[in-house]
Amino acid sequence: GQQLNQSPQSMFIQEGEDVSMNCTSSSIFNTWLWYKQDPGEGPVLLIALYKAGELTSNGRLTAQFGITRKDSFLNISASIPSDVGIYFCAGQLITGNTGKLIFGQGTTLQVKP
């Protein structure tokens, strides 16, 4: 099935470092979302972006909706151990009315205390 191209696939960083991950797509989306998934749990929404060019923050997280509607990035500042997990980008297609989400492959983040 269709998926977004998300990178990097994994990251291993030191506590306190900043993190950046991004997603690209060949399709245009009208909404971009970033989720975090912990082991044995479903994805939890972190940030939702609704407009091209929009830059939104949620605490130490910042995400932007690309101007072309085909990409987005997520930054995490001053990482802490509880940031460990898998981060997914997801787009909602502009056509149709189902609201189904198309997910990236995920970025696995490990934080060394």
Place this chain on the structure above:
Amino acid sequence: GAGVSQTPSNKVTEKGKYVELRCDPISGHTALYWYRQSLGQGPEFLIYFQGTGAADDSGLPNDRFFAVRPEGSVSTLKIQRTERGDSAVYLCASSPKRLSSYNEQFFGPGTRLTVL
């Protein structure tokens, strides 16, 4: 709790068997989604319900997969003649209302299906 619940949390079955996976959405949520997540991948859309009807089943991989939501609340995903390739985590999500713009989808913890 008031979140989306899924049962069972784990299901091990043999190739060729029939399985049912259940999803209890958040009370009052009219939209319900099923996704499948293979190891190391992001979730992939299977089917979307608005109320009792399947409004989009374009993600179902083949006719062995079927889902129902007879009363507009609980949904059951049914898989016939299971194959080893069906092994994955099956996620359910619900959303408050019919979509005209994005409404957050709240995910359950998933059912891990293993087909031996």
